[in-house]
Amino acid sequence: MSQFRFLTLLNYIRFDDSNSRSQRLETDPLAAISEIFGLFIANCKKAYTPGAYLCVDEMLVPFRGRCKFIIYMPKKPAKYGLKILVVCDAETFYVHNAYIYHGKDSDGLGLPETERKLAIPTQSVLRLCKDFEKTNRNITADNWFSSIELMERLKDRGLTYVGTLKKNKRHIPPEFQASKTRSPESSLHGFTKDFTIVSYVPKKSKAVLLISSMHHTKQLDPLTKKPEIIMDYNKTKGGVDEIDKKCSNYSSSRRTRRWPLAIFFRVLDLSGVNAYALYKTCTAVPNISRAQFLQDLARSLVLPHLKRRVYNNRLPRELRLTISRVLGTDKPPEPEITAPEDTEAARKTCKICPSRLKRRTKYSCIECRKAICLGCSKTVCVECADNK
Template identity: 60%
Template sequence: MATSDKIIERSLEEELFSNDDDVLDSNCSDVEVDIDERHVLPCDSASNSEIEGDEEADLVANSQQQSSTLDFSSDDDVPMCELRSRPRKNNYFGKDRFRWSSTPTSSRARTFQHNIVQEKEGVKQGYKNVLNSSSSPLDIWNQCFTDDMLEIIVLHTNEKIRSIEPKYTKQVCVQDIDLVEVKAFIRERIICIMSKNRFEVLLNVIRFDDSLTRETRRETDPLAPISQLFNYFIKQCQEVYAIGSYACVDEMLVAYRGRCRFKMYMPKKSAKYGLKIMCLMDARTRYLLNAYIYTGRDSDGLNLPIEYTRLRKPTQAILRLISCIEGTNRNITTDNWFTSIELANCLKGKQLTLVGTMRKNQREISSEFLPSRQRQLESSLFGFTSHITITSFVLKKKVVVVISSMHHASNVDEASKKPEIILFYNETKFGVDLVDQRCSNYLTGRRTRRWPLAIFYTY
């Protein structure tokens, strides 16, 4: 009996297993056989027969939640919830969510189109017959400060002389001035052509504009006493010489402590007090190409289109200076007072590029580019957009942040360990400062209470 019972039990067990296989095959007849294991959702070890009521609903909800959080990428199977908690390594974001990519947008080795300057550097065609390698400094000065400009001085100085002539008993000292005497007065050959009394009279009476219409012109032009001569000089500088591929922008300070409503205090300058002149110069030859005298907050955007008034004042200053080189693919080097993403975008529309240091409080800079104890000394970090590159270099206890729309790669010099962008900035940033230094070393000015004379002595 025991043996027969075991046989019956074994047959029932085989029948049970054979029925389960049939049901399983019928339910899975439409399912693909080659299913990747990564796509299989985890499930509970219990069978469907053991799940009833609310427990079954909970399991279905859990399965849907697990399927929505799985990452079906070909690289790994990490849930998205874990990926969100990890820091992004391929992008950097500024305070205003400005995005920098850690990889360059292009790896092309050839020179970019926006770095090719078509205009040849040097003396322009119309002046090559009078200026060459044998020309003296005086010959060059004569082309930038022409006789027509000196005639303006002669005209208005004689007007002043005639107005004060009745006050002098010695009429020799108040005779009309001519072109020869003006050149002697400017070029320090005074002793050969005039007496001391005559020289002192000319210092007092020299004028550069019409005194009768000055007050009317001052209502719209604060620089009325000197603006005609100054603008003539800048125009002549642009006509004589073509600068190279790289220019720089900065301010000069003409020393002056007299009375003037737009006198500036600049503690970092040696003179500290004076008149600020914004300059655009060749970064290599230090040739002055464009400049304007700063007369107040609204003077940076003077003569610019009305839509530029919403831009930052430093951006307006650059746009006013680069009007003579728009569309030439040249590069502009600026310091951190001028440099911004806004400026880089504006110059791109003018077919110019920008290289400059940035202040670290600008909202486009990501926290990864700012000073941190975790960063190693002389380490570099790069970020890229479609046309701007940012680099952060650790130098001792500070970090230098530079942006460039001219460079598009993370090149670092092996000897100095400095990025190529910073080396380029160091080579091209000193143009205006060197000219300011030379003007102080070879000083031609004299003490005066008249600010137009202070500017005239500088140039």
């Protein structure tokens, strides 16, 4: 399409009914995009079943326009934007479930009233992992989500958890904290009936704390001498960060001051990530790069539109030749013209008016559907009128 048409569509695109938006905003702050986002997540859940290891984390959609629930995250590259909480497959990076943070009480939507009184990180994980109850999958998350409260709730739902711990948690014994007396590459384990805590010293006066409900031994990796908990955490922790990186490398986003459009651009990027994961899982095609896959995907999406435009004689010939080269031909093909079976429908001049006037047909008889023109001012052809 032309650049003007593209910019026009981009300017006027909307994702809901503006007439009822004010009413829906009273109960749904995301009314401008929630329906489209909900349909996208529903399709993600139908198309793929994640593996045994899941990753829960947050991603930041860059945005600096006007929005009530914009977030400041200094550790993210963009720093300002819209926060989306995501659970994905830790191996294929397929996004299974997500929701947009829109302020207070947004993490507990869909949860029972008793669970809405829990800590916000606990509510977030329970909401995202609601579809995986009693499946014995493992959830990996960072220290913002980790807590004994969350691990107990997940254990009741048939799920295990692995994650890092903040050093200021009350249930951490003093022996597990960083100390100058502890030698580098040493580890200290602590066990309860259901959980395991480990403190690993990567270098002097430093300590990394992790907690797990999946591991119950002191097993170490033979090569790195690190605890098994740390090795499994490192393998499964970067799912959402990797998705965020993929969306940044090949992004469809454009500069905008409308936050629903910024979310829509991220939905397109996540669709590309999920489509690539599905393609690699469901086909026996040799390894194809993600860049090549996205190019092939974009071409397949615009191919029907190109085939329609190449037959349009009103377009400049140079443009039609360019489209033909994209389609793989040297010159624009001529459309196939097939003669209609009904000879009356193929008539180009009015049957009633004198032939010397050569009046073109414009209307058809309301009874027999024969072509007549405006010049004869007839709504019923002569034959139908004579028969009456």
